[in-house]
Amino acid sequence: MSLELEHYCPDCDDDRVFYRAASTTLHLGTKVKWHCPDCDYGFVQVNGEVDTSEA
Structure with missing residues (x-):
């Protein structure tokens, strides 16, 4: 499973690279x-x- 995910961030109001914090x-x-x-x-x-x- 990937450690990064490109996703829209409503707080930043832009697409960001999210990091997996826990699984x-x-x-x-x-x-x-x-x-x-x-x-x-x-x-x-x-x-x-x-x-x-x-x-």
Whole structure:
């Protein structure tokens, strides 16, 4: 799994390269926490399908 992810950051109002802050395996799949290095914004993805980031 990648350590970086290009994603839109609503706090920076631009696309940023997010870094994987944590990862764990659940019964639903793999849970990954991503954080923007330029601000405090972060989001979680579960199995690459569930995404808690702001649209």
